[in-house]
Amino acid sequence: MSSDSQHIYQAQKNVDFLESFIDQYKFNDWAITVAFYVCVHIVEAVIFLKKDLKHQGYSIRIENSEDLPAVATAAKIPPPKNLSWTAKLNHAFRNLLLAENFPEISEKYNYLYSKSKSARYYCYKWDSKDVDLTLKYSLAFIVSWFNKTFSNSLKISKPILK
Amino acid sequence: MVSYVHLEHVPYMENRLEKYLTSEINLFEKSPALTHKSLDALFDGPKNLSGILTDVAEEIKNREKKAEKKGYERAVSDMNKAAKERVEKYIYNISFIVGLIHKVALDEIKNFKIIDSRARFSFDTEWIDLAFVIDAEFEEEILFSSVLSRIQNSVFSNQKRIIEIIQVNQKNRELDHSVLKSDYPFIVKPADIKS
Numbered sequence: 001m002s003s004d005s006q007h008i009y010q011a012q013k014n015v016d017f018l019e020s021f022i023d024q025y026k027f028n029d030w031a032i033t034v035a036f037y038v039c040v041h042i043v044e045a046v047i048f049l050k051k052d053l054k055h056q057g058y059s060i061r062i063e064n065s066e067d068l069p070a071v072a073t074a075a076k077i078p079p080p081k082n083l084s085w086t087a088k089l090n091h092a093f094r095n096l097l098l099a100e101n102f103p104e105i106s107e108k109y110n111y112l113y114s115k116s117k118s119a120r121y122y123c124y125k126w127d128s129k130d131v132d133l134t135l136k137y138s139l140a141f142i143v144s145w146f147n148k149t150f151s152n153s154l155k156i157s158k159p160i161l162k
Numbered sequence: 163m164v165s166y167v168h169l170e171h172v173p174y175m176e177n178r179l180e181k182y183l184t185s186e187i188n189l190f191e192k193s194p195a196l197t198h199k200s201l202d203a204l205f206d207g208p209k210n211l212s213g214i215l216t217d218v219a220e221e222i223k224n225r226e227k228k229a230e231k232k233g234y235e236r237a238v239s240d241m242n243k244a245a246k247e248r249v250e251k252y253i254y255n256i257s258f259i260v261g262l263i264h265k266v267a268l269d270e271i272k273n274f275k276i277i278d279s280r281a282r283f284s285f286d287t288e289w290i291d292l293a294f295v296i297d298a299e300f301e302e303e304i305l306f307s308s309v310l311s312r313i314q315n316s317v318f319s320n321q322k323r324i325i326e327i328i329q330v331n332q333k334n335r336e337l338d339h340s341v342l343k344s345d346y347p348f349i350v351k352p353a354d355i356k357s
Contacts, residue, residue: 056322082288082323092324099315110314111307114328122342123335130334133300 002064004048011041012154015143019158022135028126029119035139036116039109042146042154043098049150053101065094105142112138132160252288254353256281259290259325261353263313271305274298277332280346290317290325293346297333 002010018034021027047053048063055068058077062068069085079085083092091113099106115134119126140162143154156162196204202211209217260279267274278295296306310327317325330337 078322080318080322080324082290084287087287092326096318096324099311099318106315107308107311110311111304114307114310117328118330121345122330122338123332124338125336127334130300137304 002044002048004045007041007045007048008152008154011038011045014038014041015154015156015161019156019161022131022158022160025128025131028128028131029124031131032112032119032126032134033116035135036112038139039112039142040094042142043094043102043105043109046102046146046150047097050101053097055097055100065097066090068093068097105145108138108141112142135161248288249285252283252285256283256290256292257350257353258355259313259317260292260350261355263292263294263309263327264352265355266313267306267309270309271298271302274302274306279350279352280342281348281350282346283348288323290323291346292325292327292350293342294327294329295337295342296329296331298331299333303329303331303333 014034014037018031018038022031044064047065051063052059052061054060055072056077058072058075060068060071060075060077062071069079069087072079073085080096083089095110095113098109112134115138140156143156143161146152147154198211260281264276264279267276275297276294277297278293280293280295282289282291284291294306294310296303298306306329310329314325314327317323330342
């Protein structure tokens with residue numbers, strides 16, 4: 001279980017890594033994947049910071065998305081019809097929490113989730129322009145939202161990521 | 163020689179029978195508790211009471227076997243019927259969601275084309291896992307992604323079911339179709355959604 005500071009540290013580390021190779025456009029598929037993991041850490045950080053969240057309209061108190069099954073079980077919140085609380089589907093739990101609690105970044109996160117899955121498994125050659133647009137639309141927006149909403153200072157220095 | 167007597171022709175016989183039938187004598191409700199030995203003494207024939215009880219036990223066993231077999235067959239038949247209904251419903255639901263995505267996307271995004279709607283079926287969990295292959299410019303892809311998010315949220319709010327959907331854009335890219343086919347083996351035809 002990680003705290004907000006640990007997630008922010010990991011997010012910044014991933015941003016720095018991304019910035020170390022992004023403008024070479026040699027590893028575009030990896031750029032998309034790293035950007036997605038920056039956002040995973042941001043989402044986990046905001047879950048930790050906010051703690052009091054909603055799930056299916058019920059109030060819950062959690063620190064990490066992976067707490068959801070145990071907390072929901074204890075609170076007798078029924079699982080979704082096609083998911084058991086014992087399933088190890090952290091991405092699914094995170095996406096559920098995100099959609100209900102942080103709708104302002106949910107669509108952008110889903111877009112990046114989809115793109116990163118596509119980059120890892122189905123599409124290896126990425127156009128540089130496409131990478132720029134994807135990262136500006138999703139990563140840059142989510143980082144900016146996080147810094148503004150949670151008074152944080154995750155640093156992005158490369159103009160192509162701003 | 164047996165002679166059949168019609169009761170209506172013998173009024174006094176009818177009266178006697180009526181007397182028996184309406185009196186306190188009711189053999190099948192109030193037979194006295196007799197010992198095995200005394201019951202055995204009440205009749206004579208090819209079998210004694212023990213023999214008859216053995217036959218009855220045998221008959222009960224046979225009926226039990228038949229009932230077990232019938233029960234088993236019925237249970238299996240019920241399970242098959244339920245499984246068939248569940249599979250049919252699951253496939254229809256997936257086709258319905260795909261149909262909904264097609265309809266909303268084509269209504270909202272100009273000149274947009276979905277190349278393939280693929281799915282991975284999980285009949286045990288009824289997990290809904292879809293991949294849409296599209297050929298779109300960045301702006302159209304963003305709009306399509308937004309449609310997918312909205313439908314995911316709507317299905318979860320209304321049906322309490324999770325759908326996992328990704329879009330794979332083939333525009334100016336080389337896709338690994340074999341991996342895509344392996345991960346999402348079924349091509350889903352969209353159900354016809356009425357407005």
